[in-house]
Amino acid sequence: MTGFDVEAIRKDFPILSRTMAGDRPLVYLDSANTSQKPRQVVEAIERHYLEHNANVARAMHQLGAEASEAFELGRDKVAAFIGAPRREEVVFTKNASEALNLVARVLGDGGRVGAGDEVVVTQMEHHSNLVPWQLLAQRTGADLRWYGVTPEGRLDLDSHTLTERTKVVAVTWVSNMLGTINPVAEIVRRAHEVGALVVIDASQAVPQLPVDVAALGADFVAFTGHKMVGPTGIGVLWGRYDLLAELPPFLGGGEMIETVSMERTTFAAPPHRFEAGTPPIAQSVGLGAAVDYLTDLGMENVAAHEQQITAYALSAMNELPGVTIVGPKEPVDRGGAISFTIDGVHPHDVAQLLDSQGVAVRAGHHCAKPLHQCFGVQSTTRASFYLYTTEAEIDALVAGIRHTQSYFGA
Amino acid sequence: MTGFDVEAIRKDFPILSRTMAGDRPLVYLDSANTSQKPRQVVEAIERHYLEHNANVARAMHQLGAEASEAFELGRDKVAAFIGAPRREEVVFTKNASEALNLVARVLGDGGRVGAGDEVVVTQMEHHSNLVPWQLLAQRTGADLRWYGVTPEGRLDLDSHTLTERTKVVAVTWVSNMLGTINPVAEIVRRAHEVGALVVIDASQAVPQLPVDVAALGADFVAFTGHKMVGPTGIGVLWGRYDLLAELPPFLGGGEMIETVSMERTTFAAPPHRFEAGTPPIAQSVGLGAAVDYLTDLGMENVAAHEQQITAYALSAMNELPGVTIVGPKEPVDRGGAISFTIDGVHPHDVAQLLDSQGVAVRAGHHCAKPLHQCFGVQSTTRASFYLYTTEAEIDALVAGIRHTQSYFGA
Amino acid sequence: MNASNVDALYQEIILDHYKHPHGAGLREPFGAEVHHVNPTCGDEITLRVHLEGSRVADVSYDSVGCSISQASASVLNDLVVGKDVDDALTTLNAFQELMQGRGQVEPDEDVLEDGIAFAGVAQFPARVKCALLSWMAWKDAVAQASAKEDS
Amino acid sequence: MNASNVDALYQEIILDHYKHPHGAGLREPFGAEVHHVNPTCGDEITLRVHLEGSRVADVSYDSVGCSISQASASVLNDLVVGKDVDDALTTLNAFQELMQGRGQVEPDEDVLEDGIAFAGVAQFPARVKCALLSWMAWKDAVAQASAKEDS
């Protein structure tokens, strides 16, 4: 029993009533890739554009005041949603990837990471929390190291030892491929013990779990609007204020300045220092509406629903002959992304056959190529769930997998 | 006479029918800051979210195919709109500022600009085309130089001489403060003569003028969706394909890779190399609808309308005692941004009084602080026009200025 | 927000201070000098504070800005010069609270005197920064001057 | 796109080639070897070309990928080995045109033989890359091998 009525919720998402191939209803099991949007979010964006649109900060007319207030209200809502001690700690970016790149760039430019220093990631990072650190290591001469992954798909915290040389530990909270929920509190403890900064990729966590960045104790947390019933084109970097205030800007231009001459520029305080150019105004309004939507449901309820649907799916899929789940097989410390392989059928072909049944899943390396390598597979098929997912949809997935096996004679 | 019916067009923009302070109709004269959005654009975004939303590139299900097609169609439309020889030359960013920062970063990282080299800008740049080059110069040890501005508000091409040391010339096409249209073809000629790359900030040009990047001959062109009846959260960098193909990536993560291991990564071809993370999907759909809207009107007509309304405004404002236009006073090689001062009344107070009459203008340095310094003013008031601006609105501006003068006894 | 609100913003008292600012100009001696900028609009102030023990002996300033920011510097001068630093800081808090109260805070004339004329500004979020520019500069300068006195 | 389209995609011929690929494995001698990747899904192919004068003497390959990409490599092998390079490139163009034709191009069986079975793929934009992976690798390898022959 979850704390909300899934059938009622589904009415907020018109796309879920679409009819797909062969007149089958859409079974959308690709929410870890991007979530669907409720009417409430889309209408908030529409209303903003058609009634209150103006540029922000710079305009002192009434529309400008309305737009600025709407934009900054989005920031307030996000700050409250993640328990940020200060609203100025919420920096809007274009997506989670930009947020992570921003941190990597300014830690390098700001001298926090240099030659001989060590940056530690894990083998289960999304490319967006791996490539920025590779690029930083290349630019600065720092060494990139990583925690490995156990055969069960858990982080192996014994596989690497942090030292005084470690300046940054960048870790995903929830793996987008394995579903694994990592022990972030323990990682924060170990990193801070050696004086390293902690960057958490919370792209898969914030949409599904109650998050309190103050309690978490990390230094930076990144996530993305489109995975949490919000719009594309907006991401969030939360950072400890004193760190944001210390670090140099990332992009130049627009309202990130204090004063400018041809020769040199001084920069505004956070968050504006890190928001060059016209920010994602309508997207902040949309993300604010998304946060309201999630808060109305209650993040405890969202998390409980994900737990329940994941347990249901795992128990059904563990039973299927010829199907191997890559990642934790029990619904413990685990989010709702289930990656799997089917003997004798390539993941592309699995996804294609499921799609012909109306079941939308993802096939490929899910931007986690090194992690696939760990498990000796080149790609997997992934089903992922969200607050609108029903047990009937899991049943459709299971039926689709059976059909796929028989289609390919596997 | 312009080639379209302004009154009919205004019906597409519901916000223009709003009633503001004192029951006065909104007179929106801040389009150089951001343009208003027609219903067609907002509805395209809404339809996309509610019917076709999915992530792109990575998904092979039907929704994913629909979303990918819609997203890439936005790119096709933008490419056609600016006459790009190849669609792969259109890189989506979050705004014009990111596009300009992207170029500055990768030219440095790619070794195209180094210590002792020269980067040339102008005194009339928006901060977004100045600060990124200052930061590049600081990072690399290159020298930043600039063309000055004449008292009439024209670029002084004799004020600086390009040499073999000049590696980049970055110039705004149309000044957002003065309205000046710069001789970009001549600048391209001079720059290419010494082997320098040319970066054009077309943020104020693409919304108002027919643009053909192939004919222009520049190497990079940047502009922004929200100023051309499109959504916030999307900008465009057009770049010559061979240059884009040569340059290193800007941000890492997501679909900008070719193959990834823990140690190193190889990168995708343009444009994907420069689009890390989930791109502005719904915003590309919206920008595509914006480009359709402008194309239906005809950019020649849009430009002619701007010419006509600017000429009307200039002749009215040139007559006003105590009012000084900062920038070209004749409607020749000039866009529709008119910055001005009123003797004895601070620009803030001008904007505030105009706002109380329903007239929305901008006051401040318009992100062009060094340019204000050239003219010995700390700030100005700016009125700016677009395809929906009427002569009656200019009359309201003039009446508002008169009222302001009498209110402050100036 | 309507036309009458603009009159609430531009009260007679504010326009008077704007046209005839009290204590304008930079003077010696001073314990600290600061330069503050409103990044959005470019308004600037250079402000000096001279303390004598715990008393604000002088506040002098040179500013470029709109009527609201200029008038506010003039009222600041009236309200803090001659006062004990702690009392002046209490006044600052009251002024700041009024400005950030979105029109919901009732100003206390005994504390704010002419400053109550700024009540209308609180309804114009874009102008709140104008009204606070000189006060924030003063707060900064006092902190620096006090630190110097103490050391 | 409906269920019957999936059958159009997974034609019997394609599934046969998938299960029994022609010419699979890496062989010597070869003039050029390339490695191509489909970045979206991670499918990979290592492919070698051996030219004898202007004749494609052998195409050998090792690939990991879906049914479409594997079957396509097998059909490629059938269609180009033994042919003159120019003729083989003409075949490639015909195949590429079919793939990118969004289902609007009528395939010529005389040119494409078993390749016409891929007509259904053109209706699945996400799979077009799968079908073209080996062909693009082959084009690349031929260019490299020809350059070597010429020098």
Ligand SMILES: Cc1ncc(COP(=O)(O)O)c(C=O)c1O
């Ligand atoms: C000339 C010019 N360049 C750059 C920009 C920056 O555009 P954006 O704020 O969308 O990044 C603007 C608009 O503010 C502009 O007018």
Ligand SMILES: Cc1ncc(COP(=O)(O)O)c(C=O)c1O
């Ligand atoms: C764990 C993780 N990190 C980062 C990202 C990147 O998010 P975005 O594509 O919005 O930048 C994703 C989603 O693709 C993700 O799942």
